[in-house]
Amino acid sequence: MAGLIRREDIDEVRSRTDIREIVEGYVTLKPAGIGSYKGLCPFHDERTPSFHVRPQYGTYHCFGCDESGDVIAFIMSLEHTTFTETVERLAARIGYELHYEQGSGPDREQVGRRQRLLDAHKVAAEFFQAQLRTKGAATAQQYLGERGFTPQDAQEYGVGYAPQGWDHLLKHLRSRGYNDDELEATGMFSAGNRGMYDRFRGRLIFPIRGIGGEVIGFGARKLYDEDQGPKYLNTPETQLYKKSQVLYGIDKAKRQIAKRRQVVVVEGYTDVMSMHLAGVPTAVATCGTAFGAEHIKIVRRFLSDDGSGGEVVFTFDGDAAGQKAALRAFDEDQKFMAQTFVAVEPNGMDPCELRLARGDAAVRSLLEAKRPLFEFAIRATMKNYDLATLEGRVRAMRATAPIVAQIRDTTLRPAYARQLAGWLGLEVPDVVNAVEIAARAPRNERQRITYEPAAQEPEDRTPRVSLPDPRDPMLRTEREALEVVVQVPHLLGEAEWERFTAVECAHPVHTAVHDAVVAVYSGAGGEAIHQGRAWVEALSAAVPEQLRGYVAGLSMRALPASNDNQLQRYASGVIAHLFDRQIHRRQADLRAELERTHSREQPEQYQALSRQLLELEMQRRKLQAQ
Template structure:
């Protein structure tokens, strides 16, 4: 059994795997100056971007939740992989041949097939199904596509395929390729009965943002299909979570980030129709309603925050089901900073049917005619009542007010209340008053939170560790930035620096790791220098600050003067602290009773003052 991956191979993976390229498959990143990039953190909800990536250093850090690390750490956190699995995935992608130590067997791998094997099995399945679409047995499938305006090129672009009607065609192929029964069943390609899960159906491969096939959506096309459901999707597997999957995200993610717009449709053929018509930001959920997890995925690619406020456009049918879906979407409206809209075709056509009947331009026009989601929802509520009657207006106001009062983002309530009053034909203040009454009739979130809080214990006292951003420690922080980001540049200049030059305990711990690794000179030319330091840290706070120091932009490109300014200033601060200590002690010492000790301290004080003046002169010389 193979042992641990060799350290030099891990270092090569870190060197070859561009962290901005890997993270860019999950998060839309924008240049932030100083060689850094910024985006919305994928590990916590935020309205303003605090997630930083420094490609030159190979590090990421979120200043909101303190998650950070290198490209391997990112994959482990985002996809729930072990260290070894993350290294293997990156090695496969970037062409690194991994070698393992003999006799050093690790037992940290989770039970079940590795993710890499499940992905490989799905790739084999996708290729197989796509080839089967050209067979005689797939004539009905090709006719289905042709009737909806999808030619061979469209099928190839989206990877559409056909599953043979026999129950073991894919299973036999996977077995020939060396896949085990466990890998086939855990991945959802073969059912518990031992037969292919998808038989005699038209198939769409469902891919993650990086383009890996992780599941399939299958449509019924034969009348004698034993399964009545029109659509059959991959069940939950280690690589397929339907609440987090968006069909088409692999094709749409770059345009979503570039345009700051996402169009959410209801089915696979709608996504195809939109993309072919030029609406290349369209995605769809896979057999489930659009939910909070889907919102999180989209926000990362939208770069959805105050500075880059974009658009999220839902397309719904105009029927009762469509109105119900709109109400559901309205309930999650506050998940987005971007403005939410609805695009509804007056004739009730979905994007696929609209393209068939009226052409590509009609699909683009559908999206262009979007209306704000809140206005669409309130209009549907108000439209149920006879506004020519006084009681109808009162009932419409009450139901509309309940809806408006339920909005989590209270900054939007006033605008929605005014809109509601205008629709019903009432004074805006009357609508606002009814919304306030509706809010009082339902328990507030604050009250519910307070009730929960009373059942919990008091929060633990705050740590006595000083704030890392306290100006007192600015020189320590900036010097360590140089040590981590530019070890070759700062190199020999740190020869006089010691652990006592760092007064903040966390910064002191970072320097101790640097010293234990051989000093800054040991990091010269080492692409994994910051990762090596972070891996050696046992305190999460120290690990976090190393990732932060690795991505924070410096005030300028470091040269000898810039380096000297920080090194000499750090040493001068240490001298100043020691001078203050000696002066205090001299004041408490009797020069007659303790003459020898007094004279020794006085001599040390004079030497320190001279040393401090010399450091100041060097600082002044560097500044000039």
């Protein structure tokens, strides 16, 4: 039985692993201040980036959903691995040897279930690739050659061949030590009266990879007429393979998607390969399902879809099925902030056919002829009506007006309303009015930007904390000061620390964090303030458990400075500003009390209040002078 990984090894793996590099395997990050990076959160769907990474601390935090943690927590959350499995994966990545207490490291039988499934898929992919090079795969080789793919292309994309027969892969994996329970969980086998048998037989095999490049499933194309199965047969839903969350080619395309801020959505495996080989490296495809909300989440993260640019191009066949797919895509269009387009080859050829018939340049030119998705949706909808009759044109107007109303660019709406009137042969005012009515109608879904604490488990009776309102100017000043003392305490001098210590925060959450900062700083004698991660961890341990997410947020939000000098001035200025605010607030309180005090009846109290006001004013002027 494997023992526990030594704490020193865990700390070493964590410190040696670049969290930014790990996160960028899932999210496109951009600089967000000194030592800070941000991108779209991988844990929830959002339109503007609120997910921050601080490599200096080795932590991440999302200001939208309050998720935070270190690189180990990040992998565990996204990959659904155990703590031990995650540390072992990260250690293997950097070539670090782990040591275990009260036992030895895990052997092959003790590796996590998920890793065993990944290993089985890797072995299967290698088996299929080897089979493609045999004489028995002549039909598969011919199929690839007829579509313009060389053996080198097949090797690059891991294309393979499942030989005819019932148990070739089954025997191979059993010989590698996999038991029947593990094999059944892979989805690569079916069960019959005589036991298990290969799911993929006599088919061309396309390995389907996750974002990180690991094989998680397979797509199998029929090759023989006697095969009574569907044209394409994919891996069923498994622990690894969720078809609504998988995009074929994303492992190769992700960096180019981020670099070019473009994604091209095609319909098949060979279309992705053809696009990439023709010079369009941003192509991906769904795997046996329509392009949906989960796919959009993946694409938006790599596009950095924050409204500052980018484009999504759908390539559909020109037939009725392709038009139907385009209309489904338009239903999801509002979830993108990037511009969405459709590129359809006039003769109905898919990218693979186009490349074979006219070459790589024709594939690239297909994208140059793209049209806005909403225009394509309008024209596709119009085809459902008889435009030769007035009744048909009016019905077409009623069906297409909501499409025009959904155009996000309000300056384009009137232009397309007038264009639609011309296409339908109707009066412009009538069509414009129909669009305006559709635009005023309530939508089923509206985007709401809210900040909510993480949901509590039913049995957790810890009271919810009312978080500070970020729109309140006074509370914003308090939060900014707390961000400074949490992130860069070493930049504060003795005077700044005295002012911060003397401050009384207006919000209970800020008061709790303020008191924790003062207590940890005083207790450590200032020794811990230069140790970024240790300092943040000490503060997190010093606040109530329900505020640890808020402290994580304070440690992650980027400070508005582009160099060390600016950061120094900003830190001092924020503390001074907070102290000045407190002086003003105290002065207002004293003046109100002075108004209620009679100088003749309460002369001593009146004079004491006056002296306090004078002292505060002197402090304020001294602060301003500094």
